[in-house]
Amino acid sequence: MARAFLFVLDSFGIGGAADAERYGDTGSNTFGHIAEACAEGRADREGLRRGPLFIPNMLSLGLGHAAKTATGFCFDTGGKVQLASALHGAAQEISSGKDTPSGHWEIAALPVRFDWGYFPDMVPAFPADLTEAIIREGEVPGILGNCHAPGTEIIERYGEEHVRTGKPICYTSVDSVLQIAAHEVHFGLERLYEFCKVVRRLVDPLNIGRVIARPFIGEAAASFERTHNRRDYSVPPPEPTLLDRLTARGSRVIAVGKIGDIFAHRGISEVRKAAGNMAMFDKALGAMDDAGDGDLVFANFVDFDTEFGHRRDVAGYAAALEAFDRRLPEALARLKAGDLLILTADHGNDPTWHGTDHTRERIPVIGTGPGFGGDIGLRTTFADIGETVAEHLGLGRGRHGTSFYAEIGGHARVA
Numbered sequence: 438m439a440r441a442f443l444f445v446l447d448s449f450g451i452g453g454a455a456d457a458e459r460y461g462d463t464g465s466n467t468f469g470h471i472a473e474a475c476a477e478g479r480a481d482r483e484g485l486r487r488g489p490l491f492i493p494n495m496l497s498l499g500l501g502h503a504a505k506t507a508t509g510f511c512f513d514t515g516g517k518v519q520l521a522s523a524l525h526g527a528a529q530e531i532s533s534g535k536d537t538p539s540g541h542w543e544i545a546a547l548p549v550r551f552d553w554g555y556f557p558d559m560v561p562a563f564p565a566d567l568t569e570a571i572i573r574e575g576e577v578p579g580i581l582g583n584c585h586a587p588g589t590e591i592i593e594r595y596g597e598e599h600v601r602t603g604k605p606i607c608y609t610s611v612d613s614v615l616q617i618a619a620h621e622v623h624f625g626l627e628r629l630y631e632f633c634k635v636v637r638r639l640v641d642p643l644n645i646g647r648v649i650a651r652p653f654i655g656e657a658a659a660s661f662e663r664t665h666n667r668r669d670y671s672v673p674p675p676e677p678t679l680l681d682r683l684t685a686r687g688s689r690v691i692a693v694g695k696i697g698d699i700f701a702h703r704g705i706s707e708v709r710k711a712a713g714n715m716a717m718f719d720k721a722l723g724a725m726d727d728a729g730d731g732d733l734v735f736a737n738f739v740d741f742d743t744e745f746g747h748r749r750d751v752a753g754y755a756a757a758l759e760a761f762d763r764r765l766p767e768a769l770a771r772l773k774a775g776d777l778l779i780l781t782a783d784h785g786n787d788p789t790w791h792g793t794d795h796t797r798e799r800i801p802v803i804g805t806g807p808g809f810g811g812d813i814g815l816r817t818t819f820a821d822i823g824e825t826v827a828e829h830l831g832l833g834r835g836r837h838g839t840s841f842y843a844e845i846g847g848h849a850r851v852a
Contacts, residue, residue, distance in 0.1 A: 448742035450785025450798025465796035499525025526813030540783025546823030553613030554644035613646035665712035669698035680704025693736035746786025
C-alpha cells in the first residue's frame with residue numbers, strides 16, 4: 438500500500454528567498470522572526486502562551502535543519518532529537534507571485550510561469566469599465582471600497598454603510614485577487630456566492646487569480662466578524678497538476694480545507710471543510726483513516742495566514758503553531774508501511790513584517806514515513822514535492838520538478 442499526505446501550513450515560510458528583493462521582502466522570515474520574538478518574550482500573551490516557541494514534534498521531523506538550509510538560522514531545539522525517519526530540506530519558489538494559487542500549484546508540480554494580473558495601489562483600484570460591469574451584471578446599487586485594504590479594516594470602515602445600502606465591499610491587495618465582503622444575513626450568503634461567480638467571469642480577461650467571498654456577521658463596526666464561510670473562485674490550472682494525474686488514473690484526492698477552491702475543484706475527488714485549524718486537523722485525520730492505496734490527502738491549514746499572518750499577530754501565530762504541533766502525533770500514529778507524510782507551506786506571511794501582505798520566502802519540506810528519511814537539501818522548485826509524491830504513488834514523471842524519492846530511501850524501502 439502506498440498513500441501520501443500533504444499538509445500545508447499556510448504561510449509558514451522560513452525565509453531566504455533568492456528573489457525576495459524583487460518583492461520588497463529581503464530579510465523576511467516567518468519562522469525565524471516568530472521564534473526570535475518568543476525567545477525574547479515579545480510573543481507572550483496572558484491566557485494564550487508565553488516563553489520560547491515550543492514545537493518539539495515539528496523539530497523531530499527536521500524543521501530546525503530545514504530552517505538552517507534555507508537561511509542559516511539556527512533554532513534552539515532544546516536537545517530535541519530528530520527522528521531517524523525524518524526527511525528535511527527547503528524549497529525555493531520559481532512561480533510568479535507570492536500568493537496561494539502560485540504556491541499550491543507549484544507544490545502540485547505545476548509552476549506558474551506566466552504573470553498574473555494585478556490591480557494598482559490607487560483609488561479607484563479597479564478599471565471604470567470593470568466597476569460598471571460588476572454593478573450592472575451583479576445587479577447591485579454600487580460598490581464600496583475599490584481600493585487596496587486589509588480585510589478586517591475595510592469591513593470596519595464600510596460595513597455599516599454596506600448593511601444600510603446593500604452595496605458589496607470590493608477590495609484587493611498586492612496579490613492577484615478581487616475580494617468581496619458582504620453581510621451573511623443582510624446581503625445573503627448564497628447571494629454573495631452568486632455575485633462572486635459573476636465577478637469571476639468579468640475578471641477572467643484581466644488574468645486575476647482569485648475572486649474571494651468574504652462573508653461577515655454583526656450589527657455594528659465594533660462587532661463585525663468574518664465567518665469561516667469564505668469561498669475562493671480560482672482560475673483553473675493551465676496544465677494537469679499532480680491532482681489531475683492521480684484522479685485520471687483512478688486514485689482519490691481528498692481535499693481538506695480550501696484545497697478544492699485553489700484548484701478550481703479540478704482533480705479533486707472529495708472536499709472536507711471545517712472552521713478553524715483544529716477542526717481542520719480532525720478532518721485531515723479522518724481523511725487519513727479513509728485513504729486507500731494510491732490516494733492523496735491534501736490539506737490546507739489556513740488560519741496561520743488569515744488569522745495571524747495578515748493580522749501581524751505574532752503571539753497568535755506562535756500559539757497556533759504550538760497547537761498544531763501538539764496534534765501532530767495523532768497524524769504520525771496513523772502512518773502505516775507505504776505511507777509518506779510531508780509538511781510544507783505555500784509562501785510566507787511574516788507577522789513581524791511591514792504591511793499586511795504575504796512575504797516571498799522559501800518553505801520547509803519536512804516529513805516522515807516508515808522506511809523514509811534523509812536530507813533533501815535546498816530544492817530549486819516547490820514542484821519537486823509534487824514529483825516526489827507522484828513517484829511514491831506510482832505515477833510517471835511529469836513535466837516540471839525533480840523527485841527526491843531516491844534521496845529519502847524510497848527505492849530501498851521495504852513495503
